Every structure is written in C-alpha cells, then in structure tokens.
Amino acid sequence: MSQKVDINLHHITRLEGHGNIVVNADNGKIEKIEWQVSEAPRFFEAFVRGKDYDDLAHITSRICGICSIGHTLASLKATEAALGVEISEQTTFLRKLALHAENMQSHILHVGYLVAPDLFKVGSVFPLINTHTDAVLKIIQLHRLANEMSDLICGRTTHPIGLVVGGFTHVPTLAELKVLKSRLISSLDIAGQVAEILVNNAHMFPNFSRETEYIGLTTNNEYALYDGVIGSTDTGEHPVKDYQSIVNEYVVPHSTAKHSKHKRDSYMVGALARFNLNSDKLTPMAKEIAEMFDLKPISFNPFMNNIAQLVEYVHSVEDSIIIIDALLMRGTKTEEPIKIKLKKGRGIGAVEVPRGILFHDYTIDKKGKCIKANCVIPTNQNHGNIQKDMEAMVPTLLDKPKEEIELNLEMLVRAYDPCISCSTHYLKVKFV
Amino acid sequence: MKPKVAFFDFSSCEGCQLQIANLEERIIDLIEVVDVVSFREVMKEHSDDYEIAIVEGSIQRPMDELRLKDIRSKAKILVALGACAHTGCVNKLRNEWPVEDVKKEVYGKANISDNPYFDVFQTKALDEVVEVDACIPGCPIDREEFIRIVTALVAGKKPSIPKYPVCVECKKNENICVFDLGKFCLGPVTIAGCNSACPNFSHECEGCRGYLEHAHMDAQKDVLKKYGLSVKQMLERFNIFNYRKEGY
C-alpha cells in the first residue's frame, strides 16, 4: 500500500461520449477520485424553444443516436400529453415493437461489441473476429435482426421516420410481420448460445457490490418499458408527474453533465434497475438466462447491469413475438392521422430506454410552439452512482498494479453503458 | 500497405458512427481494406499516425477547434461524417440564441464560468474551421454511401455525391408525392443519396442531406411547378438541418 497512484484516463474508450477518470492517491491515502464528463454541452432544451410541436420529436431524437427511438417516444408522449392527444391500440403496439427493437440493438451492441473485449482481455472486438469468429458472427446476426426490425417499424435504424404525433405515417404489412416473427423465434436459439459463451467468461467481472437505490418505470401488467409509474427500490411507487422530486438534478463543477440523487447520495437506472424492480414480469426464457448467471433481485453489483442487458435482450425478443401475434390477430391498417386541436398545456413523457428511465417535459403555447423543455437523461441520473461506486471501489484496489486499477475502473464505467453524448440539460440547480 | 484510418467525434449524437457498427458483417470487409488505428467508441488502442481522418460532430468550443486543427495537421484526407460535421445539423439551431441565454436556460445559476468544458461559441460545421476534403452527408449517414466514399478514397479517387434532388429517387421508388398528402416536402431542394428514405415512409423530406446548390434538375422543377412553389419558399420552410445556410 505504499505506492503513489496517479490515474488520468482521458476520453475513456468503448463508450458513447467523452468521459475522464481521475484518481490521485499517495501511500494509501486518497486525495481525489473524480468521474468527469467533458462532452461539449448541446443545449437541446434551450433551442427547441419556439419550435412547432410536430418538429420536437425529430429534433430531440438527435440527442442520442443509440436511443433515438426512446427519445422520439418520450418526446411524442410528452407532446401528446400536453395537447391531450389519444393514440390508437395499433399505435401502442407498434411503438412497443419499436422500443423493443432499440433495446435489442443497444444491448447486443454493448454486451457483444463493447463489454466482451474486456472478458476476453483484448482492446476491441476486432481481434475477436479472428479468434472467436463464430461467436462474433452470432452477435452480428442478433444485431442485424434488431436493426432490420427498426427499419421495418420506423423506416430507419437510427432516427425513426414514421413515428409522429398521434401515430405512424406508415405501418408494416401482416406478411412483413410474419417474416419478422419467424426470424425472432429463430434468434432465441442464437441468443442462448451467446449467453453460454459469456457465462464461461463472466468471472472476469470484478466482484464488487455497493448498496444503492434503483429507479425505473413499473406497472402491474408487464415488464415496464413503454409506460408505467416511477418505482424505487427504496420508496415504492410515485406518479410520473412528480419526476422532478425524484431526479433532483444538480450541477457539479467537474462535469458538463448534471447529476441526480433521490433517497440516498445517488441512485442507478438502466437494465439492472428494471430487473431489480420488475424481474417477476420477465418472459420465461429471459428468466432462465438470469438464473444461468445467478442474477437475482436485488443485485447490488453494477457489473451485473451487463447481464441484465442480456436478460432484457431475450425478454424483448419474446415479448415482441407476443405483440406480433396480437397484431396478426387484429390486422394492421394505415390509420387516418389524428386531428390535433392546438391548445396550451404541459405534458410529461416517461419511457424506459436502454440506459434507463428517460423524461421529456414540454410546455406548449396555444399556437403549438414549445416554450419550455426539460429532458432528464438516464446516463445523467447514473453519474452520481458511478462516482460513489468509484469511491467505494478504489480503496479495495490501491495495492494492485496501476493497469489493473485502470481496467477495473474503466470496466465499471462501461458497465453503466453511459451515453454521454446526451449531455443536454436544465432543471432546478443545486450547488455541491 | 493498407491506409490508416482514424475516427473522431465532436458534438453529435454519435448516430453516424453507429451506422458503421450497423454495417454488420461488412465491417469485416472494411477492415480488410483499411487499417483502423483509432476509433474511441469501439476500441482502446489509439495512434496519431493516420492518413484518413473521419470526423463526426459539430464544433462548439475553442478546445474542440484546437483538437480539430490538430487532426487536420496529421491527416492527408479529412472527411466530414454526417450532417453535424457537414452542415452543423440541429446543433446549429442553438445559434438562434445568444450563448449566455442557452447557458442560463440549461444550467441556471450554477457557476460554470471557470470551466473550459462549458466555454461554447456559436456552433460551426467542420468547414468553418478547417479544410474538408470530402463529405458524407445525412442525419444519419447512408451506410452504402459511406462504403462507396471510403472505397473511393482508399483507391485514391475523388468521391462524389449525387448532384440531383431526392425527388429523383422518390419518383424511381414510385412513391405517392407527400405534397398530395398535404405535407410540405424538401425533397426538391435536397441532395439525393438516401434512396428517398422519408417519402418512402410517407413522411416529408426534412433536408437532412443538405441543400442542393445547383437547382437545375427536371424532377425538381416539375414538383415545384406542380405545387406552385419557388426554391426560396422551400428554403424558408425549414431550417432544422440547414440553419441559415447561405442563400437562405
């Protein structure tokens, strides 16, 4: 324990956006541990002011390429709530499929391309193409299917085209849905094989736990993704309209991203939070995958977020099959666009996106222009928890070689799958 | 020797880099012809020795400007990847507001003045800071076009993008013109190359690939004439992806 540790990892790799880790310790005494976000702030909430209600989703979709479907849905839900627009059952089904496609795409990209290299001790997925060709091709196959599902439902894999206020500009045919269904069914086998490969390397995840609060949407009738009320492992259920008193955003000096705290110093959102809150509502094979990795609620190990993502991947496939069956029973049709009566109002849209609970909150004036916006992004809610995990983890690592400390901290940040490009933000500001 | 390629990102949603992951199996073909030496989003390794720099994102801060100039000085060829780099994309909508106003709206009274990370100026596209050799337009980019442009660059050729409007592709796809659905489409003044993605889904083109500078194609004239519109009216319509473009 007599070494001097100075870690300054600038622009951590294999994550979306720019973040730095700074650790200074001397003789076992920690002087500084900081998780810094250096991404240029993008100010979406400021520049959507004055924009028409029906442009908001296509603008805010550009907050994040990976969660563009989620941002679009949160935006549409907020706009529809503000204007009092009711959507059809078909629209709800198709939106849920769109969200599943994104969840699948994002989770398999993260686990397969960004996390797996740590488990196989390489710097990126590229060397694995030669050493583990079969596994990589399987992961690519799953990724491709998720993207082609987005193409079919949304018109494109990133930045959905057909999702608009009140419904869809284009809907898939029953024949297209049937093909999708059979592909989803056969992908379950491949997903099982990928899980087998990962389970043999899961011991590479550091064995670390820290009690914290988990927050996510929850509902009685399903594993909540598209809709629900706010659930907390500490405080139970809260209506979505109270979201500001849950997220309590604040600004810290070393970071362009806001931080959040609720009951404790920090909380976590994302796949593990959803699993901890709602695991009893997972589909059957998703539950089997969780058992395979010995993942049980409440798991306080942030590294298990990677596994929860794999579990959710399978859940999204199985639940999509159920939704497609329902659509095949009732048929699909191009619906008349919903007539929108402009009025003044405020609406909040909450959706679970791959990295956790996302809120869009708009105030719209009587001409249909946005006059105030607030978007609370999952990764920002996690920054505080990442910092607290680092503070708990670093003391256990100080006698290890510097490279090992760095690798552990990088893996920790990566486990949260942070998507820092979403640094955008406004809310009540507190000082720390 | 395979040419060395490095990827960089500035202010963006990273959706264009995601399209490279979305090449699926074809990533493997790509790395047969180029040597990817830096790509922060997917790899740990990094090298400053590269010939082709592919840059995503808009420029918002002095520190970003310095980094971009440094990239420019190291690269033989600099490619703007996607609308954020090419036109400034939605990031430029911020330029409707003074910098101090947007900071206050988003960060309230927090003391951020000493932090260089927050030191933003009005958003710029890459070519407002350095010379750009090639553009891959779109929000997001089109994956086929990405392959086509990179392949051309690797072969030492000058890549080109279509010089006709989205309408040409849209007509080839036999879409119902969305003007007939009561929508206002920017297809007649927008650079083609996305296979008319939005009109294929009965959605108006929003101009994400940028304005077509030489508005001389027949398809474009037809549509404008049919609906009694002028290019000027089109340009006034929408600035989400082309904020205050010259001529606007």
Ligand code: SF4
């Ligand atoms: S051009 Fe669009 S998709 Fe590409 S990085 Fe910018 S916002 Fe994202």
Ligand code: SF4
């Ligand atoms: S105006 Fe739009 S919808 Fe009409 S032909 Fe041109 S691109 Fe297609």
Ligand code: SF4
């Ligand atoms: S149709 Fe227009 S908005 Fe849509 S992708 Fe093509 S250029 Fe962009």
